[in-house]
Amino acid sequence: DIQMTQSPSSVSASVGDRVIITCRASQGLNKWVAWYQQKPGEAPRLLIYGTSSLQSGVPSRFSGSGSGTDFTLTISSLQPEDFATYYCQQAHNFPIFTFGPGTKVDIK
């Protein structure tokens, strides 16, 4: 099975900061990498699919990139509503899906 790690596991940041979250896989992945945002008590929300495509309705301050084993989610200017936990997800071994362990973004 492909193992996923995320770094950092948590980050404290201020409004307006640029935040970069990395997802690393134990082997090279195809383009089917997605990112989700989850706030306490809520279901996850799709932000990015296909490594870098922005889901409809998601603010443009979110962006994704990467290839091979390393993928990143960037929040260009953190907003108050962005404090949440972020998960990457891969489907390289489709139809098996795997989520990363999550990165918590909280207020500095």
Place this chain on the structure above:
Amino acid sequence: QVTLMESGPVLVKPTETLTLTCTVSGFSLSNAKMGVSWIRQPPGRALEWLAHIFSNDVKSYSTSLASRLTISKDSSKSQVVLALTNVDPMDTATYYCARISDCSRTSCITAAFDYWGRGTLVSVSS
């Protein structure tokens, strides 16, 4: 409007079988490339994918839980059912169903879960 809603017991005893239902609306489970997964999240922990069912009734399972899981669907009722046998307190979690709208059995466009239910919390305790 696409919605998914999970339902099932709040409390299950160890060794019993947990059965959860996901009722969907706004799309058809029979439409090609539509599929539904079950995903769970223990309290304070990460998301864990469990199982997926495709529109043509093909199924896939988490390798670590495959022996205990069964996923099925009734397209006429717009429902996807998950059964987890021999539950243990470690199975205590919020269980979500989520949709993928662009995967056939062999390929996807995005392979991403675009709509999720609100989740149902299931506790396993005697």
